[in-house]
Amino acid sequence: MKARMLATRLALPVFVIAAACAQAHAADFDWMKFKGKTVTFLANNNPVAQALLTYKADFEKLTGMTLKVDGYQEQQMRQRLVTVMNANSDEVDVFMTLPSREGEQFAAAGWYADLTAMAKNEVAKEYDPAGLSQALLKAATFSGKLTSMPMNIEGPIFYYRTDIFKKCGLAAPKTIKDVEVAAEKIKACDSAVTPFVSRGLKPAVAYTFSNMLHNIGGSYIASGKSNLCSTKGKEALDTYSRLLRDFGPPGVVNYSFQQISALYRSGRAAMAFESSNELRTVMEGGARLKDTGLLPFPAGEAGHVPTTIGWGIAVSSHSKQPEAAWYFVQWATSPEVQKKMALQGIAPPRPSVAKDPEYRKWIDEEPVRKEWQAALDVLATKGSSEVGYPIVANPQSREFIGQAVQDLILKQKTVDQACADADKALDALIALN
Amino acid sequence: MSDTAATLTQDRQKLEMAALSAPAVIFTVAMIAFPVVYTIWLGFQHFSSTGKQSFAGLANYSKLISDYEFWHGLWVTIALYVLSLVLQLVFGVWLALVLFHAKRLPGIVRSLFISPFMMPPVVAGMMWLVILDPSLGAANYILQSFGLPPSDWLASPSLVIPTVALIDSWQWTPYVALIVLGGLQSLPPSVYEAAQIDGASPFRTFQRITLPLLLPTIVTAAILRSVDLLRFFDIIYITTQGGPGNASNTLNIYGFRVGFEFFNIGYASALMLTLTAIVFGAVLAFNRLRGAVAW
Incomplete structure (x- = not known):
């Protein structure tokens, strides 16, 4: 059983990369597909979400959707999530999660929507799922199902x-x-x-x-x-x-x-x-x-x-609009948004962002930032x-x-x-x- | 108007009153009854760590008997309750007497003394967490400036309960004082005049007149504080999260963690219903006491 789980957890990132390479549907991708819908995001009021939500208006402009943010401190966010999920409620479409902490539990409870297919079929050309940290994707994969997309890398x-x-x-x-x-x-x-x-x-x-x-x-x-x-x-x-x-x-x-x-x-x-x-x-x-x-x-x-862990962003299995919710997840973990967040000090879970000239310039401004990035590089490779x-x-x-x-x-x-x-x-x- | 017509009018009025008040009554009953009934139902359910739910009968309640953390939590809850209640009643009565006899700027003095209980408990908890920080806090700085040894306060298993009781008493003693002050102001002046004529000392007057006459008010204050103290949560959650170890893990904190951190909602419901029964028991006991000391 454990060997099978391990095999599926190792196999999935490979599958995601392959899927990303194919990107069969990228050409048809339309950010405005769910215009007029409202997506509810249960957020942990931490620096990661704070940095992300600085660009809330950009998401709404890009997609024509409304993003309703339900923000709490970490413990209270989980408390709200447990209540909503136990009631099988569709009040929350997207939520923040720590796969290293609650991943096994939430996955076993069936609270995560399976993102595998959406990450394969519903991606914008610029999304580049293969550019996300494979270690973090692996950590968010349970029984072969991709349960969340990484928002940051930390440790x-x-x-x-x-x-x-x-x-x-x-x-x-x-x-x-x-x-x-x-x-x-x-x-x-x-x-x-x-x-x-x-x-x-x-x-x-x-x-x-x-x-x-x-x-x-x-x-x-x-x-x-x-x-x-x-x-x-x-x-x-x-x-x-x-x-x-x-x-x-x-x-x-x-x-x-x-x-x-x-x-x-x-x-x-x-x-x-x-x-x-x-x-x-x-x-x-x-x-x-x-x-x-x-x-x-x-x-x-x-x-x-x-x-090495990272906050993930997941779609609720009770959401009645998982595809619209996925659009928000995709936007929140896109290279463009993650670069903007990186410039606010949120360590990016994408090596490509970490190598971006603008980000490198910010890093090079202070020796301590260089050491911080060097330590994060070790976390990303050996974590x-x-x-x-x-x-x-x-x-x-x-x-x-x-x-x-x-x-x-x-x-x-x-x-x-x-x-x-x-x-x-x-x-x-x-x-x- | 004939008797029959008058009776009919009265009946119609009663019906109208019942109809008008029915929505409010139904709403209130539903708001109280539904969560209670739902929690009772949850208490008979088993939630596995994967969220699967099944009927558990009395298993959650029988688990309480063998659960060390439950008995420990009960002990912590009762210790904190008794210590805090005694402190708040003793100092509340003393503060009420001070406020009652304050001659200069009574309005300002009263506002100043009662201000702590207007503070949200989370803010009070954060404030005391900073003050009592063993390394950076003002409390140890003051102790050391008087040549006294620093203390670990909230980080010491043996000191955490008295420290939390002190924080809660700092916040809620003025509330008790306010209730007792109301009682003091309603005491009949004639008995004090009689005591003065008989030459009773101030202490004797307090012991034999003020305190006995204030007892119903003090018991009322005790009932109100008991409900809060037995459900002690916010300050502990902010300052210690039940630690160090499990030294301040009250039943309420334990129930919260079982329910919302370990996701065992069934067992958490059983814990909370047991705590509710304890709160009801304490209130009933004090109500009986109030009946006994009424004058």
Whole structure:
């Protein structure tokens, strides 16, 4: 079953490329085909959607359709989506989704419309579906069905203060061991700053921890069982929690991206492991523009296996106008729109946009943007979209990963106890898959 | 007019009144009854993690008995409820007395003191999250400037419940004070005059006259706060999301996560109906108490 799923997930991007090459219907494509219709878009009020919706009027002008935006914060958006979908309602035509988090679950529940045929038959000449990140398309393909189109590419990256590193006689870390050594030295060299900060909030931990686990060479599942108590799993749990416990800020168990960005931007952290999306927030005010270096998270025994995810845009399976909805999805993920979004700091999921001269000019304006793009290039080529367990109950699996890390940060359990408790709970979740 | 004609007119008037008020009554009943009946129905359903739905009978309720998180959530809910209610009633009565006796600029003083509960809880939560941040917040800065050790506040499993109770009490104590102030203003002056003639001290007057006479008002305030406190959600969701670990995971937070993050709507409905029963139980208990202390 798993092998079949893997085969279909690998096969689909190839199919999309082939389909794109054929583009049998591209010549007949008419953006005005659904003129007069209204498409409802359930959006997460994050920088990705904000950048996209700057061009809402362009879509309406191009298609003659009306775009009704229903925008919420991330949790509230999911809450609304669950309510709408459980009621089999057609109120939402298009919604934003994180395939790495809820993809398996929503696909199994049948909430995504299958975009495979539309991506093959209903594409404008300039759309270029083959130009989208194949890794992200693969991550959005479940049981052979393409469920969403990527809006951006993102992942946790390593922010560090070049001035503090210089003052403490440190070079940019190349390995996880180097991060530990640097944290130790910074603690002794500059007691005013927090040496290292990353996510400690229970549901948020998996995002950064997964990168650590994969770099070390660990895996979430082995032989159908939870694998946190493997040697590598325990090493990842121990290293991640020790870095936060011994070198992190007080109260790190409540830290997610808001607190991490605020701490680093204020100059009170020397190293931060946080989302590439936070670059704009971190650089606000310009205080960190000249003293920040950016890298993919330093290598472990397995090298660099960064976490790479992206927001996707999907059509609801309950939509009564999936084709009109697809037109919006297509416009939102077109090279032209993604280039405009890239110029607002939304990392493009299209290598062609990343190479665009106008975008390169924007990147070249600041050294930190160059490093950001270089880190994103590594994410795009080496990334894994596995954040938490690759099972239907992925959101719940993240809770148990977070609980294990918090138990260790708060010294409430030993590594053996924490991983054993997590494995027990996670095995039960895997069994439900 | 004959008796028969008068009776007919009265009957017609009653009919007209019933007809006129019927839409509002039907609308109100439907708005209350439908969500409750729907939630009860959901509580008997099983939703798999893939969204497949089937009849579960009492399985969701029997699962509660063996669910550690449910019992833990119940404990957190009750601990937070008792601590917050005691703080808010004690300080609410004290604040009401201060406001009652405020001689200078009473209007401004009252507006200033009651302003916290006009603030949306989400804003209050965000504000306290920033103030209590162990690294960047003002609370630790103040503690340290007095030579006191910093605290982890919301990040400490042992401190998170008292801290959340303090935040909620900061916001809602003025509301209790406002209710008690209304009660104070309605107390008969004659009993105070009699106490003064008998030479009772201010403390004795408070203990023997004010407090007993205020009890029905205090119980009313307790009922109103109980309903909110047992459904504690917004401030916790903003500040800790039930953490660290599950140290502030109230039943309401747990139910929300089960329903909207783990998509088990059936079990979440069973959790929420159990919580509703607890809220009703608390309200009924306080109603009985109010009957006992009425004067």
